[in-house]
Amino acid sequence: MKVATFNANSLRSRLHIVLPWVGANQPDILCIQETKVQDHEFPIDVIAETGYQTIFCGEKKYNGVAILSRCELNDIVFGLDDEPKDPARLICARLESTWILNTYIPQGRARDSEMFAYKLRWFERLKIFLNRRFTPTDRILWMGDFNVARDERDVYDPKRLWGHVCYCQEVQDVLQDLMDWGFIDLFRQFCEEPGHYTFWDYRMPRALQQNLGWRLDYIMATQSVAIKAMACQIDTKARAFEKPSDHTFLVAEFDF
DNA sequence: ATGGTCGGCAACCGA
Numbered sequence: 707m708k709v710a711t712f713n714a715n716s717l718r719s720r721l722h723i724v725l726p727w728v729g730a731n732q733p734d735i736l737c738i739q740e741t742k743v744q745d746h747e748f749p750i751d752v753i754a755e756t757g758y759q760t761i762f763c764g765e766k767k768y769n770g771v772a773i774l775s776r777c778e779l780n781d782i783v784f785g786l787d788d789e790p791k792d793p794a795r796l797i798c799a800r801l802e803s804t805w806i807l808n809t810y811i812p813q814g815r816a817r818d819s820e821m822f823a824y825k826l827r828w829f830e831r832l833k834i835f836l837n838r839r840f841t842p843t844d845r846i847l848w849m850g851d852f853n854v855a856r857d858e859r860d861v862y863d864p865k866r867l868w869g870h871v872c873y874c875q876e877v878q879d880v881l882q883d884l885m886d887w888g889f890i891d892l893f894r895q896f897c898e899e900p901g902h903y904t905f906w907d908y909r910m911p912r913a914l915q916q917n918l919g920w921r922l923d924y925i926m927a928t929q930s931v932a933i934k935a936m937a938c939q940i941d942t943k944a945r946a947f948e949k950p951s952d953h954t955f956l957v958a959e960f961d962f
Numbered sequence: 963a964t965g966g967t968c969g970g971c972a973a974c975c976g977a
Binding site for chain 1: 963965966967968969970971975976977
């Protein structure tokens with residue numbers, strides 16, 4: 707079993723990346739965030755040609771999540787509970803006995819903004835979502851763009867960037883609270899080193915070449931799945947495109 | 963803490 711996550715920043719404008727990548731890497735599951743496409747315009751057909759079926763939940767201009775799968779997905783849920791207005795940040799589905807949870811967590815804009823309060827609340831409501839459906843002994847893979855750097859190893863300049871909406875105490879605390887529920891950060895299980903990133907801001911010239919990045923994307927696993935993990939890696943090669951996304955693929959492999 | 967540059971989509975918003 708191989709799973710991956712990728713923030714596309716518009717799926718339709720990154721099909722030249724996504725389609726060859728799934729063809730070459732053959733993941734069982736690919737979770738995508740920021741599809742930026744309404745459901746009636748979703749490119750189902752070109753994806754189906756690669757042998758993948760897709761579930762998706764999008765809206766105009768912003769957000770949007772999708773899961774590509776080679777096997778049948780069941781028990782599909784779109785969005786957090788009690789928020790029919792904003793469903794395009796979460797998809798959850800079951801693949802046999804394993805739950806796949808794909809989230810695009812709010813970025814937060816500025817720490818004194820309403821969007822930052824919304825971000826913190828979003829994590830709390832995700833915990834309610836989990837408690838309603840699951841227990842920590844269930845097999846769950848929670849992945850996506852979390853917009854949180856967990857510690858100083860996860861940003862290129864920890865001193866200068868401390869206080870950013872993606873790298874401050876409040877967001878680290880709410881993510882840690884969810885991890886305490888029962889999730890293991892698979893990338894960190896295999897790599898303790900600083901400087902391994904999944905996002906390089908393309909407003910910053912040559913950010914990738916200088917490795918001025920952030921680790922904002924995660925594959926989290928409950929214990930029963932984490933013990934089956936054989937590898938978790940960031941595919942930095944996938945950034946070598948003429949029109950890259952500013953995120954890259956994060957991949958995990960399991961012996962089931 | 964910012965700026966920068968993208969994508970969507972037609973004037974800015976969000977990242």
